Amino acid sequence: MARSLVVLLCALAALAASENPLLSQLENIDVDAVLADPERVDAAVKCFLSDTDDSCNTRAKVIKGLIAETLKTNCAECSDNQKAGVAKFMAHIAKNKPEEMKQLLAKYDPKGEALAKYGDSWREKGIIV
Template sequence: TPPLPLWLAYWSPCSCWGLLVAAQDKYTTKFDSVNLDDILSNDRLLNKYAQCLLDADDRNCTPDAKELKRAIPDALTNECAKCSEKQKAGTEKVAKFLLEKKPDLWKQLEAKYDPNGEYRKRYDDRIKKLKS
């Protein structure tokens, strides 16, 4: 039910790569064509997105990563209610990848976007399913 720069919203902090900027009631689908497999299979690209999401400013962000970064807090809060089905699927894909292959990056993203563990608790069942 993740393209790369969209991790961290639907499943837990760190898995929203499928979301991206918000209009009032839906996130933009402008970046839905981003190929997540290309990003996830390329450490250089993945690290560029991660740097954007973790940095305090947007200086190192591509347009799609910048939109994702702006959408993540809202998507975490509203359980990705504004996400398209493609964005939800992308979010799950990215979350599963990060949990299995890049757990340290997942933890860094959680530390930034969920410092109190609020969303971790909310999405715990979904995270367990992704890990199994």
């Protein structure tokens, strides 16, 4: 029993000390390569808008799981590189797929709280909503 408790405490300490492992997966995404491939963009948007993960690849599932929290905090836990990638992707969607952008905001920010709080910051990054 004591041994199990020690193992559990060590695991919790390690988890608390590490950065968000899901968020770290955003670090290696080549956003320019994704944006250069309309099929990949469409697949990502389809995944993000879907109520299930059936249409999502592994990485898109991870990102989908982060969207709501990222919107709530304006990507506060993101590295500068991750913030730039998220902004670039969202600016592309806002410019080239405005209806899908509206749907994403309706799904992940239904009360408009993130838009009201961070809208000016988003517009400065080219995310026109």
